[in-house]
Amino acid sequence: MSDQAEKSVTAPEKEEAAKTEEKVPLYTGYDLDYFVTPKDLIDAVRKLDQAGFFLEDISCLDMKEGFQLVYHFDRFDQPGRVGLRVMQDRENHDVPSIHHIYPGADWHERECFDFFGIRFKGHPNLLPLLLDPDHQGPPPLIKDESARKSLEELYPDRVTTPVNIEDEQFTREITNCSNPKYRNPS
Amino acid sequence: MNLDLRLDTSGDFYAQKFQPTKREDTLILNMGPQHPSTHGVLRIILEIDGEYIVRAQPVLGYIHRMHEKMAEVMSYPQYLPNPARTDYLHALAWGWAHVGAVERLMGLEVPERAEFIRVITCELNRINSHLLWWGAYLLDLGAFTPIMYAFDDREIIMDIMQRVTGSRLTYCYYRFGGVSGDIDDRFVSETREQCARMKERFKMYKALVTENFILRKRVEEIGEISVDTCRRYGATGPVLRGSGQEYDVRRAEPYSVYDRFDFNIPAYNDCDAMGRYLVRMDEMQESIKIIEQALDALPEGDFIHPKAPKRAKPPAGDVYFAVEGARGKIGMHLVSDGGKSAYRLKLRAPGFSNLSLFGEVSQGTLISDAVSILGSLDLVIPEIDR
Amino acid sequence: MDNLASENLAWIVLFGHIAIIVAGGFITVLSESLVRALMGLILTLFGVAGLFFLMAAxxxxxxxxxxxxxxxxxxxxxxxxLTNAWPGGDESGNISGKKVIFAILASIAPAVFLGSAALRTAPPSIFVPEETEVRELGRFFLEPYILPFELISLLLTVAMAGAVILVFERRKKK
Amino acid sequence: MIEAIPIQLVIMLVGLAATMAFVGLNAIVLVYLERKVAGFIHRRPGPYEVGPHGILQPFADGLKLVGKQIFTPKGADSFLYWLAPMISMAPAVVCFLVIPFGPHLQIINTNVGLVLILAFTGVNVLALCIAGWTSQNKYSLLGAARGVSQSVAYEIPLLLSVLPIIFLTGTFNLFDIATNQGSWPWQWFVVTQPLAFIIFFICALAETNRAPFDLPEAESELTAGFHTEYSGMGFALFFLSEYAYMVIAACVGAILFLGGFKGPIVDGWWWFLAKVYILLLIMIWIRWTFPRVRFDQLLNICWKWLIPLAILNLLITLLVIAL
Incomplete structure (x- = not known):
């Protein structure tokens, strides 16, 4: 936990330095995108749940700093995608399962367990989902040491500081989150 | 003759890990992966009390092919046919999700004509998918004939599509910055003809099937899924709209030129299998409306961006691109490191989330109803297993 | 001569049926599998039905x-x-000789009593079978014997109701 | 007297052989008819490759079934397992013995013909039970359980719908029942007893496990129900007996309600066969048109609709007769 937190603290400083003014205004599909610490994940997800979001999927990345779990949330009545990114240490898995808030996360987490070997804390049924239970060898989406990229390489010009979810602003932002192209269907 | 099947330890990994409830009068039934109504290779372990389901647990992965790994080892153009292999029924929507994600990351513009062609072909494909679902669902309910009628219509659409795309089922038609070939007048006239024909056919389907007394008894008030259940499980598409929530990616996150067409999002408040059935039946008609509008407004121009790169090399970064497939929201989370193949491509299969609520919804229903619910979720197993 | 042959044939058919009944009885009693026992019972029932045919009924x-x-x-x-029976019940152990003798005696006893009673007070139709019309049969049941007939049906109704109540009680316990 | 018995015996044996042939022939015709009618309803040609217009298809099917490996599931009681298809088939043959095909075409004319048919068709359930139990397969077991509840339930309205005809004619003799009706359609019992006919027909569908009541073998729920494990000739016998019972049901329906061999102009077996095949065609038509009902719905139809209606019909008939 502490190891991971240090990394994400050190990252933004470089980020800050690399930040340039000629950023291309590209819509990435994310209306809001946060880094959160594994400790805060449950609270953040709970806040999203209260704001009426549904879980789209849980994606995962293997990178130099460890695993990055990306939780995608969206909303039915006021569409807008929120991404929650959690950095995860390669050895000590301390990311909690969110299946008790979103039962649909059960399978997504099992899939991450399949492909990356991430053990979610508190998951009741962490069995292989898509892979053969007799599968030998490392999880298939683990990259070679040489192929791994760092946060900086993958997300240039991105703030990777974990957000403070206790902050009023976080709550306000997710409640008001909406797709800029969104028009009312009526 | 030992039929005490609860003590049977000969089952495989999943059968042994299945935790039945602490009741003594139940039976464990292994449904699939070769069961006729699990559409391919889905397997469900059921704990049943008589014919009532106490607990149901789907087991996936029988047709898992690791498409996500393939995306990491293949270059972007090489990967183009792959998404079509996940959901073979709505192949074009998956292809669109892929090219859309790459285009969004590269900032690549798509000529207007190509966008219209995409809309027309994708909607034709959606009709095809719904038609097959319709036939197969009624097959699940014991009516054999509708699937034959559905294939009658499907054949015509597949013939039309074959001429422009080159294939009949797993289309690989969309390219980064456009489509692989232009449509011609014959395509337009044939599509118009088929649209007119389909309108008549829908009337017949309604009279023959939708209003059938036995069918209504089999689908009404069966498998009620509330919007909140959909939300907790992330179910989208007709499953969600059958619960009364008007949520459609074509409206919610408009992509391509969908915002130029006038079409409704059918939604039914019944929350039952009938609601989902009606949503799909209406959606086909809406698709025809879109196709006709698109054909009327079809602009001239390039079918592919003249400066579209042969070898796509998107810059480092990540995007999420979602399209509305026949089964719900198809999403692709693409992370690029600037190389010629994706650093990571996560596929969001709508069927995956839709199926995950089956365990909850099927509790306490009869086996026959479970089959009806399973069918009403419109599962395509290769898409779920990827 | 002719008469003799036909009489012989009749005896053969009769004892054939009796053999079927007895064989069915033995299968019922001796088989380990409950389903096979039931098959034996059904064989016996068919044999008895055949006897009714022989008696022109x-x-x-x-x-x-x-x-x-x-x-x-x-x-x-x-x-x-529904009950999940297995072939290792209370009666699957070794059978003692004494038990066998008692069992044989017990099974022969009704045959002896009923047989002698039937032979002593036999109605004439036992030797020359006469077919009774269904209509007359119905009259017979509903006119002179109406009370026992109705009582039997009442008994059956009570038994059925009792079974239903028992099932509901069991369900309630859960 | 010695002459009398052998002649009856000979008639019976010849009759048995003839009915066997009739059952086989009917099965061949029905397999072809079913597939062709299904094709017609589906707007496809149906069997077309084997012989002209696929006329040899049933033989090809039969040959295939004969050639298949005979397979007994592990742990099954193989004697009972193979007994089941025979138990299913044998009573069907007996039933044909008492059916009057024409004015002079009946093998045994007995006073209890109708009861005989009802008694022997009931044995089929037993075959279904044994097949389901000995297959060592949970689907088979569920199929058998469904089969039992279904046929036990539907036997009641079936008997109740037959009773008015018995009251009207005063006999169980099928020949007499047929001759009690006139030659013209408006003199048939279907006119005076339409409700009984409808109930009878629905029950016949349910008793023969035909769609939409084919729950014991509902393929989308129980793969193939009680005959999931059967291969080759075992399956073929079940298949054959299903058709045989269909024909029996149609025959009884034709005799009780449609005047049997009586028909306009000249009475004869041709009228009988025509009526039987019309009923069979309706059965096939229904099968390819409707979805399957659910199990509880099936029982509800029986207990909540058919039985009260049948009793009501019976009472009305009795009242009319008494008046």
């Missing part, structure tokens, strides 16, 4: 098949299917 014979084979045995089968 085809209606009763067919009723035997309709009710006992078509309904009662099927219900017994249903009960077997």
């Amino acid at each position: 085809p209606f009763i014979g067919l009723m035997q098949i309709l009710i006992y084979v078509g309904a009662v045995s099927v219900l017994i089968f249903f009960a077997i299917m």
